[in-house]
Amino acid sequence: MDLTINGRTVSATPAGDVTLLDFLRDTLALTGTKRVCDRGECGACTVLLDGAPTYSCLTLVNGCAGRAVETIEGLGTTEAPHALQRAFVAEDAAQCGFCTPGQLMAAAALLARNPDPSEQEVAHALSGNLCRCGTYPKIVRAVRRAAAGR
Numbered sequence: 001m002d003l004t005i006n007g008r009t010v011s012a013t014p015a016g017d018v019t020l021l022d023f024l025r026d027t028l029a030l031t032g033t034k035r036v037c038d039r040g041e042c043g044a045c046t047v048l049l050d051g052a053p054t055y056s057c058l059t060l061v062n063g064c065a066g067r068a069v070e071t072i073e074g075l076g077t078t079e080a081p082h083a084l085q086r087a088f089v090a091e092d093a094a095q096c097g098f099c100t101p102g103q104l105m106a107a108a109a110l111l112a113r114n115p116d117p118s119e120q121e122v123a124h125a126l127s128g129n130l131c132r133c134g135t136y137p138k139i140v141r142a143v144r145r146a147a148a149g150r
């Protein structure tokens with residue numbers, strides 16, 4: 001099967017029970033996508049599948065044939081961070097950072113469909129991404145900061 005990951009075509013023959021999360025982390029060494037609950041409850045493993053936020057721990061990689069996956073590694077780089085990544089730093093929106101890649105991917109999907117979200121719209125869009133450190137107010141401010149281009 002072929003799928004596209006961060007704009008590059010990847011060919012693989014994974015076993016039928018391999019999740020997209022396992023494939024990204026263990027086969028491709030794309031470890032920016034985090035495994036926390038591993039059962040669809042926290043959102044730490046969120047990637048974009050054809051542009052939609054998706055829990056990769058609940059997604060079989062075989063079901064991604066012909067589809068486009070975007071991970072945190074494709075969002076920005078250390079040298080050229082995405083506006084959302086710059087805003088998360090500016091607003092100090094990460095503490096332990098385990099939830100941050102998933103938060104960023106969900107936020108990227110939000111800004112792609114709504115470039116000027118309200119606080120309520122940000123909170124709703126990120127409601128599937130839990131933060132045990134409780135930085136929610138800073139995360140919302142960071143997403144709105146990125147949207148405003150600051």
Ligand code: FES
Pocket residue numbers: 034035036037038039040041042043044045046055056057058
């Ligand atoms: S690790 Fe996938 S939802 Fe928690």
Ligand code: FES
Pocket residue numbers: 093094095096097098099100130131132133134135
């Ligand atoms: S920053 Fe620690 S879980 Fe969100």
